[in-house]
Amino acid sequence: MTSSRYDVAIVGGGVAGLAAASALAETGKRVVVLEARGELGGRATAFVDRETGELVDNGQHVLFGCYHETFAFLRRVGAEANVFVQPALEVPYLDANARRSVLKCPRLPSPLHLLGAILRWDALPWADRLRALRLAAPLLRARRNSMDAAPPHETVSQWLTRYGQQGRLREWLWEPLAVAALNQSPSEAAAAPFVRVLALMFGAERTDASLVLPATPLHQMYAWPARRYIESRGGLVRTHALARIRVAGDRVAGIDVRGEPVDAMAVIAAVPWFALPQLVTGDTTLLDRTLDAASRMPAKPIVTVNLWYDRPVMDDGFVGLPGRAMQWVFDKRQAFGERASHLSLVSSGADALVGMETDALVALAAREVAGAIPGARDAQLRHGTVIREKRATFSLAPGAPPRPPVETPVNGLFLAGDWIDTGLPGTIESAALAGHRAARTLSRAFSSPEP
Ligand SMILES: Cc1cc2nc3c(=O)[nH]c(=O)nc-3n(C[C@H](O)[C@H](O)[C@H](O)COP(=O)(O)OP(=O)(O)OC[C@H]3O[C@@H](n4cnc5c(N)ncnc54)[C@H](O)[C@@H]3O)c2cc1C
Missing domain, CATH: 1.10.3110 (protoporphyrinogen ix oxidase, domain 3)
Known part of the structure; x- marks a missing residue:
């Protein structure tokens, strides 16, 4: 049981929650971040591959130079050097005949x-x-x-x-x-x-169009630096902290982690759309429209196949594979240095692939690599894994349920996350923007300095 009093509790330790928490900590607020899982990062994180012991991203993330809110967040927490920014956009492609061309x-x-x-x-x-x-x-x-x-x-x-x-x-x-x-x-x-x-x-x-690639596994890229930053300013970041927010009409009646109360004057719910209905309990009448929209939002999958060959096979750090099931292949060895030796193949909008068996997906990815990269044809595939992120993002189809603002009709309760109405797709930038917007709106509501 903790007796600490916080200015703000932030539920969710992904990009949105950590951007909001670090922005508030910067203005002197005492914050507590409550993350349900054992590791920070949410949908942009990494984990250890059991067979090789290597850190593997839950899916390759690519940012753009125009992700200004993301860069503000990275700068604040001292993590700007953890990404590689192309000096100008440069994208190599390999066509069906392995012919290389470059958009530069x-x-x-x-x-x-x-x-x-x-x-x-x-x-x-x-x-x-x-x-x-x-x-x-x-x-x-x-x-x-x-x-x-x-x-x-x-x-x-x-x-x-x-x-x-x-x-x-x-x-x-x-x-x-x-x-x-x-x-x-x-x-x-x-x-x-x-x-x-x-x-x-x-x-x-010019760099607004540049691709930006993480140079470290995802959680180390931004989540760990954010944690250090928040804790260095008197805040606390808790993992294994599944939270609930109790609402009573137009006010927050309490926040708890598995029954243990968390004392905070305001709360930002920085969880994905699909987690919000379980997070808030009690008399939620004023939130009904938001909760209803959140529970009706369809999700879209991303499939990632990681392949370990017995030798390096790629000359480029990444290549576009137009017309293939896997649209991009990344050489994580080139991105992470000695720490990695695998290729990551990405299939976005992967409705057709997400139900396939692991062996079939690994074989498909290996075929596409061999077709595109001559160096892979003689190499031996040692190990292959598949990550299916079934709820990677929300659907952006016309007529999809409305995305909410950061303000709610409940005093002291604010929302953040990539699915907030930022106008942007479900991306790191939308999450950072929503986190910063929630921090600013909350500060204004409590008449304190704005981040
Ligand atoms: C495979 C994959 C590839 C992607 N590629 C790209 C890309 O290339 N470029 C890009 O910009 N974006 C990409 N995205 C999207 C990007 O990852 C997300 O938009 C972003 O990470 C969302 O951040 P968030 O903080 O809004 O939500 P999340 O990352 O989902 O964070 C929310 C956190 O809340 C926690 N939580 C939920 N309920 C509770 C609770 N009750 N108590 C405590 N904690 C709780 C969750 O555990 C989670 O850690 C990709 C996503 C995936 C899955």
């Missing part, structure tokens, strides 16, 4: 560098390259006003067709980018969040 930004100011990259990309016929110019006007519009991105009923496919994007440009660039950013088929997902991501990539800085 020339030395031009943004957004001309992106257009220049497409115009110089020799994997595309000239007619396709020129079609990209038709997106300049809608993206500049969305950059000026993110609410002007696309009508709510329009899907990514419909939006791409409306602006004449077809052929290889669409199959190799826009659709894989949409699947990676939205984790959903372009024919299903709403266009607006995708257009917002594109508009951010076409931002003022």
